[in-house]
Amino acid sequence: MSDAVLSLRGIEKIYNRGRQNEIAVLKGADLALARGEIVALVAPSGAGKSTLLHIAGLLDTADAGEVAFGDTVMTGLGDRRRTIARRRDVGFVYQFHHLLPEFTALENVVLPQLADGVNRRDADARAQELLDHVGIGPRAGHRPSAMSGGEQQRVAFCRALANGPRILLADEPTGNLDPATSDQVFATLMGLVRDTGLSALIATHNLELAARMDRVVKLDQGLIVPG
Numbered sequence: 001m002s003d004a005v006l007s008l009r010g011i012e013k014i015y016n017r018g019r020q021n022e023i024a025v026l027k028g029a030d031l032a033l034a035r036g037e038i039v040a041l042v043a044p045s046g047a048g049k050s051t052l053l054h055i056a057g058l059l060d061t062a063d064a065g066e067v068a069f070g071d072t073v074m075t076g077l078g079d080r081r082r083t084i085a086r087r088r089d090v091g092f093v094y095q096f097h098h099l100l101p102e103f104t105a106l107e108n109v110v111l112p113q114l115a116d117g118v119n120r121r122d123a124d125a126r127a128q129e130l131l132d133h134v135g136i137g138p139r140a141g142h143r144p145s146a147m148s149g150g151e152q153q154r155v156a157f158c159r160a161l162a163n164g165p166r167i168l169l170a171d172e173p174t175g176n177l178d179p180a181t182s183d184q185v186f187a188t189l190m191g192l193v194r195d196t197g198l199s200a201l202i203a204t205h206n207l208e209l210a211a212r213m214d215r216v217v218k219l220d221q222g223l224i225v226p227g
């Protein structure tokens with residue numbers, strides 16, 4: 001039995017295996033996220049943060065090692081089960097919001113719920129509740145192009161949380177914002193994660209933001225080490 005919500009054990013990833021440009025990015029990375037824990041992942045550019053987040057979120061597979069959500073080992077499960085787990089258990093946030101431009105803020109938060117079988121009325125209510133929670137309820141009917149960068153990113157947070165995941169994975173979630181906005185939007189994200197009791201792994205270059213999380217880890221030579 002493990003108390004961890006997310007466990008990465010001995011994760012290895014090699015790109016271009018057997019070719020001249022072979023690159024071993026992860027060489028046995030270990031990390032466990034406790035319930036409600038917010039962990040900062042810091043590393044120089046190219047060290048493998050995105051690769052690790054993609055493997056943790058079942059968007060990519062490792063060459064060796066194991067990913068577990070709670071006590072369930074996800075490694076080796078078929079595509080269907082991985083897709084369902086990814087949709088239900090994991091929320092992703094990226095540096096760029098990747099909202100669908102032709103849909104409103106509300107609709108962007110509704111869509112992942114419809115894909116998970118939630119009815120429209122419940123999905124609308126949950127989306128509005130999340131948007132209210134991050135302070136942009138009145139903008140629910142606006143398309144992303146009519147919103148500021150900070151507002152767009154708040155919508156992206158709501159979309160990531162729409163299906164009630166256990167784990168939030170974020171890749172430079174405020175990296176595209178100016179410093180003042182980044183600070184506010186980061187505080188919003190932290191509040192949202194705390195209020196929902198999620199476990200979060202947040203990659204950032206920003207050491208000030210990293211210091212505000214529960215724990216800092218570094219990716220160093222393909223391994224996770226204390227920050």
Ligand SMILES: Nc1ncnc2c1ncn2[C@@H]1O[C@H](COP(=O)(O)OP(=O)(O)OP(=O)(O)O)[C@@H](O)[C@H]1O
Pocket residue numbers: 015016023025043044045046047048049050051052
């Ligand atoms: N699909 C791929 N094929 C080959 N090499 C790749 C692939 N994806 C990433 N890499 C290489 O693996 C290394 C790690 O990439 P990754 O994107 O995980 O780093 P990162 O730490 O997230 O960087 P950044 O902070 O710049 O986003 C880099 O050298 C990158 O060029």
